[in-house]
Amino acid sequence: MKLYGNLNSGNCYKVRLLLSYLGVPYEYVDIDAPHGGTQTPEFLALNPAGQIPLLQLGDGRTLAESNAILMFLAEDTPYVPIGAFDRAKTLQWMFWEQYRHEPAIAVARFICCYAPDREGELPTLHEKGKRALSVMEGHLRDTPWFVGSGPSVADISLYAYTHVAADGGFDLSDFPHVQAWSARMAEHPRHVAMTDIPHSP
Amino acid sequence: MKLYGNLNSGNCYKVRLLLSYLGVPYEYVDIDAPHGGTQTPEFLALNPAGQIPLLQLGDGRTLAESNAILMFLAEDTPYVPIGAFDRAKTLQWMFWEQYRHEPAIAVARFICCYAPDREGELPTLHEKGKRALSVMEGHLRDTPWFVGSGPSVADISLYAYTHVAADGGFDLSDFPHVQAWSARMAEHPRHVAMTDIPHSP
Structure with a gap:
């Protein structure tokens, strides 16, 4: 799994914090969002909405929106309440x-x-x-x-x-x-x- | 089930549209949100965040945020994709x-x-x-x-x-x-x- 993020972004930190709780290894790619890093043609090809964090699975599929990523990663773990x-x-x-x-x-x-x-x-x-x-x-x-x-x-x-x-x-x-x-x-x-x-x- | 909403609110319309798709009966309570209806002591007691739509279940529990209500109501229906x-x-x-x-x-x-x-x-x-x-x-x-x-x-x-x-x-x-x-x-x-x-x- 690859996480595109930025160390100053709380939205990206959410995902890093959960990945740490879960002990899941991942590759981290820093994107210079405050200076236009999410608006380059390369990044927009990955996420047309031009936002980080972005999670890329091993098969190349991508998932955006910090809270959607949290729900995806936490499914069937103690971090999503039951019921x-x-x-x-x-x-x-x-x-x-x-x-x-x-x-x-x-x-x-x-x-x-x-x-x-x-x-x-x-x-x-x-x-x-x-x-x-x-x-x-x-x-x-x-x-x-x-x-x-x-x-x-x-x-x-x-x-x-x-x-x-x-x-x-x-x-x-x-x-x-x-x-x-x-x-x-x-x-x-x-x-x-x-x-x-x-x-x- | 009771839905607190307003006819001009798209966020409330989302819930009404899904309830119609599902054929679920519900009681509708109109709240005059544009003129402060979500900020009265009575409404804030139901939802401290002061927002509509608000869904109230038969047992009195409440759920806010239109998209959270949609996910709750659509679970195990064709309106939440599988996988x-x-x-x-x-x-x-x-x-x-x-x-x-x-x-x-x-x-x-x-x-x-x-x-x-x-x-x-x-x-x-x-x-x-x-x-x-x-x-x-x-x-x-x-x-x-x-x-x-x-x-x-x-x-x-x-x-x-x-x-x-x-x-x-x-x-x-x-x-x-x-x-x-x-x-x-x-x-x-x-x-x-x-x-x-x-x-x-």
Whole structure:
């Protein structure tokens, strides 16, 4: 298996974190997304949507969208909760992550790291991002993990950009249950950090 | 089963369309989302994220996020393709819909219908939306449906806002394969229109 990604991308980190949990070997190909690496003719031939992460199977087939990749890799492992309703709740949080969480929290981080000319967008993004963190805080007040009795792909998906939210100007100490959950995530015995360079087999 | 929705929302229409395909009876509760209906204390108690559609099961449990609801309802029906990779590809298109398609095409429609004061956002949304329609056009050039050999939840998800894209200022005749696919979708024997008022059982 080959993973096309970028070390600064939380969406790519989700996949690397799950692959580490699962102990699955893979080849890592770094794509310079912030400088147009996903828009080259070569990369667009692999993914016409021009996005990373992209997973390529041994037979050449490709799969895009971080959360779809997570579901594909985690199927029949403890990282997808059992039962139709819990599976659907897992997807609910992952769709919410891509619609309400990532477009605020990841984009604020991107602007702070790479696009200072867009800093005028930050107040709105901070308001939206805090609303998303409040929804997480309310949920984690009652339960240690998003769905089921242990960390699942829903937690992995939400952890990726939450644990680096400070890079975009968010203060997680305002959300103590989110902070405690984030610390629990980092205690996983197969945890890897976002900045760890993947070792190809 | 109870569906909280709004007749102008494509995200809610997705669920109504699938329920019609499946012939599943349900109670419909209209929520006046454009005028704050999802932000009342009563609705936030049902869905703290303050969004429709929301599905409530007979036992009171709730499920949010249109595409998670689609996967839940379509499980073990012909509307979820068989096989791990095709299932993942279905999810890929549904995550892409929420990340790249809906935030451009649905938001442009919302501005044209309800928020003329935000019309300054339209040029950027039109550029993003056309890029999304081009990705669909490229895919549909080679295959009649998004995944597998018939319409699936991926098609339902993408159809909802595509077939009313003109409301937001898009011209589908620039995308002939998308237009032909949209016409195929409307030929389903259990098709319902977005404006059809659901009949409660």
